[in-house]
Amino acid sequence: MAIKLPIFMDYHSTTPVDPRVIEEMLPYFNEKFGNAASRSHAFGWTAEEAVDYSRERIGKLINAQSEKEIVFTSGATESNNVAIKGVAEFYKDKGNHIITSVIEHKAVLDTCKRLEKEGYEVTYLGVGKDGRVDPDDVKKALTDKTILVSIMLANNEIGTVQPIEEIGKLTRERGVLLHSDAVQGVGKVPFDVQKMNVDLASITAHKMYGPKGVGGLYVRRSKPRVRLVAQMDGGGHERGMRSGTLNVPGIVGFGKAADIMMKEGKEEGVRLLGMRERLRKKLDSSLEEVFVNGSLEHRLPGNLNVSFAFVEGEAMMMAIKDVAVSSGSACTSASLEPSYVLRALGVGDELAHSSIRFGLGRYTTEEEIDFVSDLVIDKVKHLRNMSPLYEMYKDGIDLKSVQWVAH
Amino acid sequence: MAYSDKVIDHAENPRNVGTLDKEDPTVGTGLVGAPACGDVMRLQIKVSDDGVIQDAKFKTFGCGSAIASSSLATEWIKGKKVEEAEAIKNSDIVNELNLPPVKIHCSVLAEDAIKSAIADYRAKQAAKR
Ligand SMILES: Cc1ncc(COP(=O)(O)O)c(C=O)c1O
Numbered sequence: 001m002a003i004k005l006p007i008f009m010d011y012h013s014t015t016p017v018d019p020r021v022i023e024e025m026l027p028y029f030n031e032k033f034g035n036a037a038s039r040s041h042a043f044g045w046t047a048e049e050a051v052d053y054s055r056e057r058i059g060k061l062i063n064a065q066s067e068k069e070i071v072f073t074s075g076a077t078e079s080n081n082v083a084i085k086g087v088a089e090f091y092k093d094k095g096n097h098i099i100t101s102v103i104e105h106k107a108v109l110d111t112c113k114r115l116e117k118e119g120y121e122v123t124y125l126g127v128g129k130d131g132r133v134d135p136d137d138v139k140k141a142l143t144d145k146t147i148l149v150s151i152m153l154a155n156n157e158i159g160t161v162q163p164i165e166e167i168g169k170l171t172r173e174r175g176v177l178l179h180s181d182a183v184q185g186v187g188k189v190p191f192d193v194q195k196m197n198v199d200l201a202s203i204t205a206h207k208m209y210g211p212k213g214v215g216g217l218y219v220r221r222s223k224p225r226v227r228l229v230a231q232m233d234g235g236g237h238e239r240g241m242r243s244g245t246l247n248v249p250g251i252v253g254f255g256k257a258a259d260i261m262m263k264e265g266k267e268e269g270v271r272l273l274g275m276r277e278r279l280r281k282k283l284d285s286s287l288e289e290v291f292v293n294g295s296l297e298h299r300l301p302g303n304l305n306v307s308f309a310f311v312e313g314e315a316m317m318m319a320i321k322d323v324a325v326s327s328g329s330a331c332t333s334a335s336l337e338p339s340y341v342l343r344a345l346g347v348g349d350e351l352a353h354s355s356i357r358f359g360l361g362r363y364t365t366e367e368e369i370d371f372v373s374d375l376v377i378d379k380v381k382h383l384r385n386m387s388p389l390y391e392m393y394k395d396g397i398d399l400k401s402v403q404w405v406a407h
Numbered sequence: 408m409a410y411s412d413k414v415i416d417h418a419e420n421p422r423n424v425g426t427l428d429k430e431d432p433t434v435g436t437g438l439v440g441a442p443a444c445g446d447v448m449r450l451q452i453k454v455s456d457d458g459v460i461q462d463a464k465f466k467t468f469g470c471g472s473a474i475a476s477s478s479l480a481t482e483w484i485k486g487k488k489v490e491e492a493e494a495i496k497n498s499d500i501v502n503e504l505n506l507p508p509v510k511i512h513c514s515v516l517a518e519d520a521i522k523s524a525i526a527d528y529r530a531k532q533a534a535k536r
């Protein structure tokens with residue numbers, strides 16, 4: 001069978017909606033269009049029932065104790081904002097210190113930066129070369145003023161999975177709340193809010209084959225009961241934590257997507273890992289100077305983030321334009337700075353510029369893996385042939401010894 | 408970002424990729440940029456006795472626009488007198504390739520590479536005399 005182009009290998013950015021999800025959503029646009037907050041008639045009851053069923057399904061996926069612990073939002077950006085700002089505001093009399101990591105998503109980092117401006121103190125923990133936070137560092141950073149620790153489950157660029165369970169032990173012991181941006185990892189790697197002592201968790205539907213613009217925040221209701229100050233004022237929906245009429249079709253889709261993940265996520269992970277390793281081994285055996293960024297062991301099965309030395313990431317993406325991937329190169333961003341995540345790992349700037357993120361997912365096929373690896377190998381060779389750095393490397397020149405004229 | 412057709416053409420079929428003998432006294436080599444900035448350009452010219460650029464070659468580590476800028480630069484300077492080549496401005500490259508604002512520095516690098524290759528050639532000539 002001929003390969004269909006372009007090929008999507010950017011599943012960390014978003015995912016297509018599973019057809020089974022769409023099917024379940026459709027009636028909620030017109031037949032069952034009620035407002036879930038309408039308490040006085042059947043249209044409203046039907047919508048509310050559907051929303052609560054989704055809560056249950058999503059709760060199950062992360063092993064929440066009760067479906068009431070799921071608050072619906074517009075996505076994980078909002079969930080992260082509400083979780084961090086909401087907790088900071090509610091517990092401000094208890095303390096003003098927050099711990100997070102330097103490789104968090106911007107929705108966490110920029111939220112923390114804003115809180116710093118308001119007088120909170122934030123500790124940004126570094127990560128090792130493996131892209132993981134050391135729980136010992138969390139332990140050392142905890143003070144009597146610490147009210148919240150926010151560490152992501154899995155990183156969106158390098159796919160590294162954080163030791164949430166170990167961190168959860170520490171925070172629980174100290175009576176500090178633990179929030180996790182679980183967007184990239186939920187359904188893909190083990191995540192159990194009870195076992196891991198997670199108190200708040202952000203998730204979003206569009207990274208798990210559900211629709212965009214729908215997210216959730218898990219807020220623990222017992223041992224401890226987590227309180228937060230709402231950041232959106234209005235009709236008092238979602239038990240006062242997030243006002244606004246619920247996106248019922250989106251939430252129905254989110255629930256179905258969670259249900260599919262619950263049933264098929266594990267098997268899917270095994271399949272993705274097989275394909276990821278096939279891709280990695282092919283690239284590694286045909287090309288020299290290829291570096292995997294971050295731990296291979298503690299990693300999302302569908303993630304491969306590699307640097308092809310001497311080749312710039314954006315030029316690479318242009319050369320394989322029939323394959324949708326992403327890069328940590330500065331040339332793809334407006335900022336002219338390479339990825340802060342790769343920098344945090346201690347990957348040199350030149351290798352950060354050379355990074356490509358492959359994100360595999362539900363509809364990735366073995367044929368696509370073979371096509372992409374052959375294409376990438378061919379194009380890396382092509383671009384290296386026109387790279388002055390590769391020529392210097394081949395001539396045995398140490399690139400670090402050259403006096404570069406930075407501009 | 409969408410690329411202009413000309414950038415795509417140069418990036419996919421770069422002209423004059425290669426290496427000239429940098430020990431040759433008639434060859435000038437310019438190496439500009441830095442790996443840590445994500446862009447390095449090497450542009451070389453071979454100049455005849457009457458001051459005409461007979462050959463030009465480049466190698467670039469950088470984005471598609473940087474590759475296209477250097478490819479275009481070699482194409483333009485070939486057959487030109489050194490002084491004419493020296494007068495090429497990065498804005499000429501921006502216009503020809505339709506570069507968006509974020510890619511202007513790629514064209515600046517190409518202009519720097521031309522100037523740096525010429526300077527190297529002149530330094531060699533001066534040393535000879
Ligand atoms: C780790 C992480 N957190 C948060 C977000 C933001 O999620 P959303 O797009 O639902 O706002 C993303 C997605 O871009 C993400 O990868």
Ligand code: FES
Nearest residue numbers: 331446469470513
């Ligand atoms: S080389 Fe970085 S934007 Fe052109």
